Amino acid sequence: MFFPPCDWLPKAPLEHLHLDWLKTAGIEVAILRLDLIDPLISGNKWFKLIEHLKAADRCGAEGIISLGGAHSNHLHALAAAGKRFGFSTVGLLRGHPQETPTVKDLQAFGMRLHWLGYGGYRARHQAGFWEPWQAQYPGLFAVPEGGGGWQGAKGCMQLMTMVREQLNSLEWSDYDGWWLACGTGTTLAGLVLAEAGEHRVYGALAVPDDHGVAERVENIVEEAGVTAPDYQLFDASRGGFAKVDRLLLEFIEQTEQVTGVPLEPLYTAKALLALREQVEAGTFARGTRLVFIHTGGLQGRRGFCPQT
Numbered sequence: 001m002f003f004p005p006c007d008w009l010p011k012a013p014l015e016h017l018h019l020d021w022l023k024t025a026g027i028e029v030a031i032l033r034l035d036l037i038d039p040l041i042s043g044n045k046w047f048k049l050i051e052h053l054k055a056a057d058r059c060g061a062e063g064i065i066s067l068g069g070a071h072s073n074h075l076h077a078l079a080a081a082g083k084r085f086g087f088s089t090v091g092l093l094r095g096h097p098q099e100t101p102t103v104k105d106l107q108a109f110g111m112r113l114h115w116l117g118y119g120g121y122r123a124r125h126q127a128g129f130w131e132p133w134q135a136q137y138p139g140l141f142a143v144p145e146g147g148g149g150w151q152g153a154k155g156c157m158q159l160m161t162m163v164r165e166q167l168n169s170l171e172w173s174d175y176d177g178w179w180l181a182c183g184t185g186t187t188l189a190g191l192v193l194a195e196a197g198e199h200r201v202y203g204a205l206a207v208p209d210d211h212g213v214a215e216r217v218e219n220i221v222e223e224a225g226v227t228a229p230d231y232q233l234f235d236a237s238r239g240g241f242a243k244v245d246r247l248l249l250e251f252i253e254q255t256e257q258v259t260g261v262p263l264e265p266l267y268t269a270k271a272l273l274a275l276r277e278q279v280e281a282g283t284f285a286r287g288t289r290l291v292f293i294h295t296g297g298l299q300g301r302r303g304f305c306p307q308t
């Protein structure tokens, strides 16, 4: 038994976000601080792991094997959870051995690492990929990259409840929609399922829009049997995943100064900047109330921002 739902139910604060460009447009935004659920197990990656961990637990597995890159927020959350709750973890990494702050943490958390190179990592979707790993680690349960798929989305459905329970403290009776960064679209799919058409979910794509996000969301939503998914995707990638430009870095600095909310450049800052673009373009009527999800990922910015 390693799934800890009884003793660990993290809750993220929901706070008003005060920014001039929102005020000017008459738009209200509340930010759900998934970056604050835990000092180590941060962000949406925990919620994407929950159902996978439950499934592993039901199978009597001793731990988890999964994949990611050298800055992976997913592997970081998984390794930290393994250390905290006492299950073993193995990480299959993209590329060749390198010492990023994330990799050092993974090792410190006790995750066993295997570097697959680039070609080896690309083979992860092929039939038979897991066989040798399952032979080497028969007691471990395999979780797909990023904790994705329907199981990952299911774990994110509870974010809706978490927000609805806190609306009173904002003095909001309701909200009009969600705004969040998308990589695979799994977190967005979870919200789309939870809302079942009640409120629209807006996704800011951190990857160029040819990465099949819409298709993945459709697949998850279909698997769950929801017929009228209400969501909309916007390009927020600024030319590519992990591409960072001057305007983005300035935006991070200004926003942090005004709000005190730390952002990282790959997801959360790009999502908020894309929101500003849409707000300034008049996409939302005055009086619109949005919930912005801070999906975490701050551990990963150590590799990108020199100041941290």
Ligand SMILES: *Cc1c(COP(=O)(O)O)cnc(C)c1O
Pocket (backbone or CB within 6 Å): 043, 044, 045, 073, 074, 146, 181, 182, 183, 184, 185, 186, 187, 188, 267, 268, 295, 296, 297, 298
């Ligand atoms: C992984 C990640 C996302 C993207 O989540 P998906 O469910 O893959 O769309 C967004 N923000 C942060 C900080 C992440 O680490």
